[in-house]
Amino acid sequence: MGQTASEKILSRVLRREVRAGEIVFPEPDLITIHDWYAANTADMLATLGVERIRAPEKVVLVTDHEPTAVSRQAAERQKKVRAFAAKFGIERFFDVGRGGHGHIFPVEMGFVQPGMFVKAYDTHVPNFGAVGALGIPLVTEIVEVLACGSVWIKVPETVRIQLTGRVHRGLSIRDVCQRLLVDFDADRLDYAVVEFGGPALANIGIDGRFTLCNTPIENGAKSALVEPDQIVVDYLRPRVEGDLTLTKSDDDAVFRWRGDYDLGVMEPQVAAPPRPDNVVGVSTVRGIKIDHAFVGSCASSLYTDIRDAATILKGRTVSAGVRMFVTPGTQEIWARADQDGLLRILVDAGVVLTAPGCGPCAAGRIGPLAEGEVSINTGTRNDPGRLGPMKADIYLASPLTVAASAVAGEIVDPREFLP
């Protein structure tokens, strides 16, 4: 009997064959820790009396949730994170202005490879599935990984989705991902790794694959990954030294569910308050007035997302009464978007650019809402309070829909704004 890619990855790490359902203590190949949480981690290690961490060379420490400290408290926290890096000898520390979003730049820099097992003190590490790595989030228990080398996980089952068809004009992978949350309910995804394969992958670049892997956890999946192929090899070749091993599921592996999914979603999809899976076609919510728009977050701050926003905003301006933020995910994405003239288009349209990282999506520390306001954005979640006040409505949509809505001052169908 064959194995799924996730079973193979964990078997390699554990040096024995494991199957879905087993409780195991696998040592990750890479650990990412993010600014807000590094301070808690330092406190907890001190409580436990831990003076040395087991493998500082595996750790990538990032400043992404609040790169531009906008309060005294945030500046103090950054200071604490710097002290944490120094104390435990963490050399791969990407502070303000160095990397950008910790769920994206480690892939750009070649730290993440197909078949790797990654643990993170933050939710959206499944992003690393874009190149076929298995990323599993933790919260407080990252302390055990640092101090002891591992923490328990249950070897996950896999839901295998064969992608077919093409994304229609005026829609993006983000629309498909949002639709997927409706079509694959929490009972099917809970505790499973969502694995994407199939013929349509040939038309989805690395950027779209980040978005694909980012969203399933909003409905309870444990992680997500794309079956690595030539697109991954071509992307990583200049970034990684040595050979790449493409870990893939066997045909006779046991899957929880296996089937096709057509990318040809017919209408742009919008997640209405109060949950990311409360998804409707844009026609259902069109006309709702907005105050705030944002393109960014670990789900949608890739180069192609910035390009989609610029496609709509070229020669137009953001509506009076709407403030729009764009947060390129990383320093590299910012530089490329600048080189290609995209940032100029955004600035001319009246967009505020913010430092690479999470942008407003990280609880609205940057560019929040006021009470009673309405935002449409490409963040990961729309729970009440996500952008500050509990009484404010958040709609999630593709960069195309967000940009078009910012121009119109209300939620619109972006297909009417295509050049």
Place this chain on the structure above:
Amino acid sequence: MSDLVYRGRAWVFGDNVALDGDIMPLEFAISRETRPEVLSAHVLKAIDPEFPNKAKPGDVIVAGRRFAQGNPHIQGFLGFRALGLGVVVESIARSSFRLAISAGVPILPACAGVTKGTATGDEVEVDFATGLFRNRTRSVKHSYQPLDRILLTMIANGGWLPSVKKRLTAMGAA
């Protein structure tokens, strides 16, 4: 693991009981409250205001599907532990399953149909180590899949933090 046998009354709840709001007011997650004596007074009071006064150690929460759904805040499970309650559910969200282990709350996480044959107030006996669920009021018993031994040991240790302390001591790392 004889301390994983719970004898008491059943408290039956439906599907989709929310971690924030239903099980514990969100304010305690936001303030990162972890004191058992504070949290125990608020467990499930949004659904039954008298619950924290009525529940006794050894009692068992019996609930439906997607128990404790929502953002992974541990305060609700710390409250269950403080009250000495066990949890038997038809299904539980992944992140909350982990919280139950971390807080040291014994749980049977996959008990299909358990809410159908049990009513609040029934006398029940649950062996969390073997998965045997006995409803003594109705003289019926069911056998469910128990947790893995590794997780049962963590619960018997009192949850995640005591288990990590043990592990560190065993490793000579602290």
